[in-house]
Amino acid sequence: MTTAEAFQRARRPEQKLQRRDxxxxxxxxxxxxxxxxxxxxxxIAAEVGIHKSALLRYxxxxxxxxxxLTAEAWRDWTRALHAGLGSASPGSASPGSASPGSAxxVADVFARAFADRPLFCDLLAHxxxxxxxxxxxxxxxxYKLTSxxxxxxxxxxxxxxxxxxxxxxAREFVxxxxxxxxxxxxxxxxxxxxxxxxxxxxxxxQACVDxxxxxxxxxxxxxxxxxxxxxxxxxx
Amino acid sequence: MTTAEAFQRARRPEQKLQRRDxxxxxxxxxxxxxxxxxxxxxxIAAEVGIHKSALLRYxxxxxxxxxxLTAEAWRDWTRALHAGLGSASPGSASPGSASPGSAxxVADVFARAFADRPLFCDLLAHxxxxxxxxxxxxxxxxYKLTSxxxxxxxxxxxxxxxxxxxxxxAREFVxxxxxxxxxxxxxxxxxxxxxxxxxxxxxxxQACVDxxxxxxxxxxxxxxxxxxxxxxxxxx
Numbered sequence: 001m002t003t004a005e006a007f008q009r010a011r012r013p014e015q016k017l018q019r020r021d022x023x024x025x026x027x028x029x030x031x032x033x034x035x036x037x038x039x040x041x042x043x044i045a046a047e048v049g050i051h052k053s054a055l056l057r058y059x060x061x062x063x064x065x066x067x068x069l070t071a072e073a074w075r076d077w078t079r080a081l082h083a084g085l086g087s088a089s090p091g092s093a094s095p096g097s098a099s100p101g102s103a104x105x106v107a108d109v110f111a112r113a114f115a116d117r118p119l120f121c122d123l124l125a126h127x128x129x130x131x132x133x134x135x136x137x138x139x140x141x142x143y144k145l146t147s148x149x150x151x152x153x154x155x156x157x158x159x160x161x162x163x164x165x166x167x168x169x170a171r172e173f174v175x176x177x178x179x180x181x182x183x184x185x186x187x188x189x190x191x192x193x194x195x196x197x198x199x200x201x202x203x204x205x206q207a208c209v210d211x212x213x214x215x216x217x218x219x220x221x222x223x224x225x226x227x228x229x230x231x232x233x234x235x236x
Numbered sequence: 237m238t239t240a241e242a243f244q245r246a247r248r249p250e251q252k253l254q255r256r257d258x259x260x261x262x263x264x265x266x267x268x269x270x271x272x273x274x275x276x277x278x279x280i281a282a283e284v285g286i287h288k289s290a291l292l293r294y295x296x297x298x299x300x301x302x303x304x305l306t307a308e309a310w311r312d313w314t315r316a317l318h319a320g321l322g323s324a325s326p327g328s329a330s331p332g333s334a335s336p337g338s339a340x341x342v343a344d345v346f347a348r349a350f351a352d353r354p355l356f357c358d359l360l361a362h363x364x365x366x367x368x369x370x371x372x373x374x375x376x377x378x379y380k381l382t383s384x385x386x387x388x389x390x391x392x393x394x395x396x397x398x399x400x401x402x403x404x405x406a407r408e409f410v411x412x413x414x415x416x417x418x419x420x421x422x423x424x425x426x427x428x429x430x431x432x433x434x435x436x437x438x439x440x441x442q443a444c445v446d447x448x449x450x451x452x453x454x455x456x457x458x459x460x461x462x463x464x465x466x467x468x469x470x471x472x
Contacts, residue, residue, distance in 0.1 A: 128419065129365065130273065133426075141440065144440050144443050148443060172454075179423070180419075183416075191368070194369075197373045197377060206387075221465055226461070228461065228464045229457055
């Protein structure tokens with residue numbers, strides 16, 4: 001019996017779960033090492049040691065595997081936000097009377113929660129571009145409920161620490177920063193040849209981005225802007 | 237003589253330029269119709285009516301063709317900003333004494349300059365993710381000088397209309413909004429099956445994004461945040 005046959009013959013639920021986990025684990029490791037864009041279904045199957053057709057009993061497509069990893073990453077990211085903000089005291093509730101200390105804390109915790117999770121950031125850029133386009137509507141629906149739930153959970157933490165923000169504004173902050181984390185991570189992690197070019201050419205110095213400080217600064221600007229725009233009739 | 241041979245035999249500089257333009261034009265039309273992600277080198281060659289090997293005399297890779305279209309789109313976009321902001325009067329120069337009318341104008345002109353250019357937005361998301369990763373360093377350098385130049389030109393327009401912002405802050409505004417335009421466009425333009433799903437499922441309503449209003453609102457928040465954060469020691 002070949003490995004592929006053995007894999008196909010996993011019949012008991014716990015065996016199936018183990019194999020599912022092995023596939024996700026292999027995809028995770030390859031994507032961390034080489035970047036999401038370079039990892040193929042065949043590469044994942046080879047890493048697990050099975051045939052592609054056996055893998056397709058567990059996942060529809062390469063994209064479904066990565067969408068599942070993205071859902072997992074959103075949950076892990078909300079745990080980091082709870083750890084960083086769960087015990088923070090609420091700042092001032094009145095808009096305009098800014099709570100710079102609390103806003104700086106929120107900006108710092110969010111910037112680190114993204115920057116500490118390079119695979120999550122890489123996946124975030126691929127999600128609307130590729131991952132949501134080659135899976136069944138049911139798989140996207142499942143993923144979207146997870147990501148929207150994570151955004152809501154994160155927004156509730158922000159609104160608790162910064163009571164001057166309404167939930168709708170806190171959601172805007174979270175969704176905007178998540179979009180930026182995806183695209184800025186790609187800019188901050190150029191191909192090696194490109195990184196050399198940036199380092200060697202002063203005219204291109206501005207093309208370089210350092211992810212954590214850039215996200216922290218943009219988070220601070222967004223929070224200051226939302227506080228300043230607050231009370232101007234945004235609905236919740 | 238086949239079409240491919242005729243193409244290969246373009247020797248005069250003006251013939252070569254014509255053929256280069258024909259390739260760029262075909263790539264532009266295919267990408268507008270089907271999205272950047274689906275267009276292949278073979279598809280572009282077929283649209284022009286030549287063999288892939290003939291096309292490779294003009295461009296290194298598919299990615300170089302799209303990088304060239306992105307550079308062209310940056311230039312077209314700066315022209316739209318000049319048209320929208322060139323004759324606007326400068327607002328107040330003192331930070332904090334916000335110039336809401338001028339900021340609203342800047343936000344509106346930027347939001348429309350992106351939203352009116354769907355191919356530009358699509359390309360912006362693909363640039364750091366894919367396009368810059370499969371071309372020579374020289375081609376990336378050429379592209380980067382164009383994009384950095386366009387960001388500078390756009391930032392100078394913003395700083396003129398909103399003198400409370402320093403050039404470094406105006407550049408932050410432009411670069412952040414451009415990153416967001418790329419990723420939000422992808423979210424605002426889901427695959428047809430996904431668009432149906434969003435429309436039919438109230439739990440997913442928040443996953444929908446309307447590009448122009450979202451960019452306008454985020455631009456306003458960024459400008460308000462930069463004005464509020466102004467004078468806090470940002471260097472130029």
